[in-house]
Amino acid sequence: MADITLQHITKTFGGVKALEDVSLSFSPGEIHAVIGENGAGKSTVMKILGGLYPADDGEITVNGVKQEINSVADAQKLGINIVYQELNLMPDLTVAENIFLHQLPGKCGLVDKATMNAKAQELLDKMHVAIQATTPASELTVSQQQMVEIANALSMDGDTIILDEPTAALNIQEVDTLYDIVRNLKSQGKTVIYISHRLKEIFDLSDRISVLRDGHFIQTVATKDITQDGLVALMVGRTIDQSRKADTSSVKDIVLDVSNLTKNGLFQDISFSLKKGEILGFAGLMGCGKEEIAKALYGLIQPDAGKATLDGETVLDIANGVNDIASPSAAIGHGIGYVTEDRKNAGIFASMSVRENLTASILKTLSSLGIISAEKEQALLDKYTKSMNMKYATPAQPISGLSGGNQQKFVLSRALATDCHVLILLEPTRGIDVGAKSEIYDLLKELAQNGMAILMVSSELAELIANCHRIAVIFQGRQTGLLQQKDFDQELIMQCATGNKTFGMGGSDHE
Amino acid sequence: MNKSSTNIWAVAEKYGIFIIFIIAAIVFACINPKMVHPDQLFSVLLSASWVAVGAAGMTFAICSAGMDLSVPGIMALCCSLLAKLIMDNGLSTGAAIIVMAIIAACCGILNGVLITKLKIPPFITTLATCLCFHGITQVYTGNNGTTLAAEQYACLKVLGHGFTLGVPNKIYVVILVYAILLFVYHKSAFGVKIRAIGSNETAARATGIKVDRTLIAVYVMTALTAALAAILNVATMGSSSPKAGNGFDLDCITAVVLGGSALSGGKGRLTGTLVGALLVVFVNQCLSFLSVSEAVRVIVTGLVLVLALSFSSLTSYAQRKEGGK
CATH class of the missing domain: 3.40.50.300 (P-loop containing nucleotide triphosphate hydrolases)
Structure with a gap:
């Protein structure tokens, strides 16, 4: 006690x-x-x-x-x-070893594996989680x-x-x-x-x-x-409206049209279109493949089949050997921006300054003959500091010292700085607080109103419902739902996400 | 605990290399004051030139979270090429330098391509290519050195032994190299890309940085600085030796680490590297002054490295403990 x-x-x-x-x-x-x-x-x-x-x-x-x-x-x-x-x-150690690393059971420096595994398994069973104690953590x-x-x-x-x-x-x-x-x-x-x-x-x-x-x-x-x-x-210290829905007046023509996108073992036959000024949500349980679909459109995963057109131009046609968005730099070249779901490991440059964390995506634009213009850099930082309401002590401060919300604003600004017109967001508010969340939602709304086409992958249903114009639902790598705003319902999305139901898949998406 | 103690550790980390240098100087001065005589120190400055230049390139490789162990091979090859192209092929000094630099750049491209396209860790790749470069040098030279005749040496001699305004020309070369590279490190897009890759390669790729291309350029850079080190070496010696680069990799890496760059990448410190190179050469020279055996010399060099590393990890630990959030 x-x-x-x-x-x-x-x-x-x-x-x-x-x-x-x-x-x-x-x-x-x-x-x-x-x-x-x-x-x-x-x-x-x-x-x-x-x-x-x-x-x-x-x-x-x-x-x-x-x-x-x-x-x-x-x-x-x-x-x-x-x-x-x-x-x-530790990825190379087993579950049991990870659990008892602080005090490995055994004598004379020898680990009593049988006891350790048994104790770990007992603990896991008591927690009602289906994990084998002898599995390597990497799996x-x-x-x-x-x-x-x-x-x-x-x-x-x-x-x-x-x-x-x-x-x-x-x-x-x-x-x-x-x-x-x-x-x-x-x-x-x-x-x-x-x-x-x-x-x-x-x-x-x-x-x-x-x-x-x-x-x-x-x-x-x-x-x-x-x-x-x-x-x-x-x-x-202020109130936030939690029951709003996105305004659909900004939604215009199709910008990105994807058909039959497939990556064996991850997702199959994914087709959808994304319109100018629209926020399209991707919902689904952990491991359903929704992140991977987004990554395939940013060159982080190479799809095995499928087509995509961007502004009417074919950028992906695997059957004919076309993949113009095969790498992040190529995707950026086509106006696609991307924000990772794993800020710590794939988003920030922890040892670098906040300024450099912002400008890393557009070094070419900021420099002439390979030399970075300090003024342009500062101007860019000032612009996003203001529009994003970012808080930091000095531009030279390492980004690792900022709060999660401020770090996320930098990662988002870095994507926006590339002048993208399609924005792919994975878990845009993961691990950030209510205040910063609401600021990011306001920003997404503003971006959409200014014509940005946004693809937002999220595990938080409430966030998708409050911000998206349509929501696609993925279950085990297949699309099981496409909901218009009038159909938004937490229960319905969960039914689709768990494979109990399909909804709105009658091809009405492709006008 | 409070602001001032955090600052002490930050200052200690930043200037640690100078502190170590001063301690080393005091120790050697106590043993024999002649070792810190201005003439001796001046000769340190001169003999440090090629280590300083090589270590400057190595700083970029280490900053990208990589390493180039092939610089001794490249340096040996370049020394032999330079001397033999001039003496055996009758090329002018300038032409020989250009040919040598192109071959060095190709060595760097080879390293970079193996590292980025075949995804072999830099440490292993460059260890292996170093052996190849050494082997090629031996085949090419028949394992013999080449001495430049007085007439052909004239031009390089100006570089190796000439003075301008009372300052040795070699010093100008070192200063120029550091001035350019400091600028590249802090002000150029290339510099930021290298630091970004060293800091977080996954994020760098996702940000649209062309990681492979940048890394290949880094290894071309280390190869070119090794080639420049070779020019300085031949210019000083008036001859080439197939063993010219022996120990060059370790000296360069020691200088970079002493200077405070992080082996984990993302943080390079060029000015520190320069002082580190001077320290390495100073310690070596003092030890040969004392005519201690080679064995003792190696032990002392190792100890200096251990000391410097403990110092840097101690200071960064203290800062993390008090500063980080």
Whole structure:
């Protein structure tokens, strides 16, 4: 049992106050959600609690005893275990080895594999996840990796478990499994600290909610005493309309027409058209192939069959050996922009400045005779800083120091800077806070109104429903639905996404 | 914890190479003050010229998260080519340099194509091609050196031993190379692309950067700096030796690492490399001054490298711990 109290915690990074006088308390047997926009300081608080950073000021007491937490080992000794948002499994080790890496069972430096595998399997079975303990981690899907990370934290058997955005990579059934795991921990009297951007989960699960904003502690409320709107208002200090739909007046002629696009083993016979000024959504469960379809149109995956025309010109005709969009640089040349779903590994240049992260896509335009014009670079940065409302200290600041929302704005600006007229977005708001999300939605709306054709792949149905003009649904690599705005319905999309139904596939798409 | 202590580590990281240099100078001065006599230091400056030039190119390879171990082979080949083209084929110095540079560039293209198209790791590719370049040099020269006759040497001698305004011409070459490459690193599209690739190759590709083309250019660049190092070598020696490049790769890589560039790529530090090259040559020269055995010399060089690496990882660790978010 652990009563954890943080008092007057302050933390500064290079002159910027990340936390100021934050006081929180967590009780045994409760699920305590911590919520706030990106940059609000939730992750910093958790990292202080987990021993990754020392606090500058303030004190932490566990069961009434003042404690110094200076390392991860200190935190683990106090029974505090964190499941981080980033996945950190070793791909070449098995699931069991990953789970017990912190303390491999055995004697004299020899690992008792049988015991380890049995214990790991028992843990996984108890969690009701269908993963073999002897599988190499490299063969797991992203959501399975997330489950193994959770198993790893549970294996330490601490009294306090911190889950940082645990559902970011999970599909709906898996979220249910996670709910069970979390509730089970609660019934064992453990303290669960739950960080998420998804309000629904917080209301489903938590007993109490603590809100942080701009590094300050705002309030702790009992979940039953607050509404979603009230919570959002506490987080951002303003209200956000969550029930809007996109305006269809901007939708015009077909820009991109794709037919029978196929990549063996990933997706088959995908046909759709994308119109000027339209936001076309792609929905589907994790692993259904929706990301791969988008990647095939940006030269990251080479399709095995299919045709595509862009502005009436054939850019892809595999049967006749035509693939003018076989690489990202070729796709950019045809006016296609792209934003990755994996910001950390495929989006940002972590060690480089915010300025260079913006300009990397159009170095040619910015330079003459290979030399970059500092003025043009600055002008571009100024333009997007303003239009995107980006926040950073200096143009030379490494991008790794920005919040997820600001990083995403840079990655998006980089794509827009290429002057694309077709924009492919994968999970455009993954891991970013409510405020930045709403800013990005506003921006997409504005882009569409100005004639951008947007293909948006997302795992968040609410986001697709609120922003798209049409939604295509993919199930196991095949298209099972194409919904017009009047048909938008979460239930219907899920029916198509799970293969229970097909909808709107009568060829009405191709006028 | 607070701003000032973070800054101390940042300063330490940035200027660590100078600190190490000063420590090394003090240590050697204590052993024998003659080793830090201005004449000695001046001769360090002179003998460092080809390592400095080679290390400048190596900085770009390392910044792209790669490495070029074939520079000794290219340098040996270029030394022999230069001398033999002049002496055996009767080419003028200028013509010989052009032919040599073209062949060096081809060596670089070969490295780059193997690395990018066949996707063999740079370390392995260049280790293998280095052997080939050495072998070709031996076949070409019959494993013999070539000495330039006085008449044919005249032109290169001006470069190797001449002075302009009281400063050795070799120094101008080094300064020019660093001035150009610093500009390329910071101001050119090519420089940004290299750093982007070294920082995150996947993202660079997705951003539309032509990764393969850029990397091939990087290996052409290391080959050309090795060729320039060969010119400086022949100009100084007045002869070529098929063993000219021995240890050149390690000296260059040591200089780059001492200078504070990250072996993981994305962060190159050219000025650091220059000081690193001077330090490598300084330590070598002091040790030969002390007439210690080759074995001791290798041990000391290794220790300096370990020290520098511990220093850089210590400072970046301290900064990460206090600074990162």
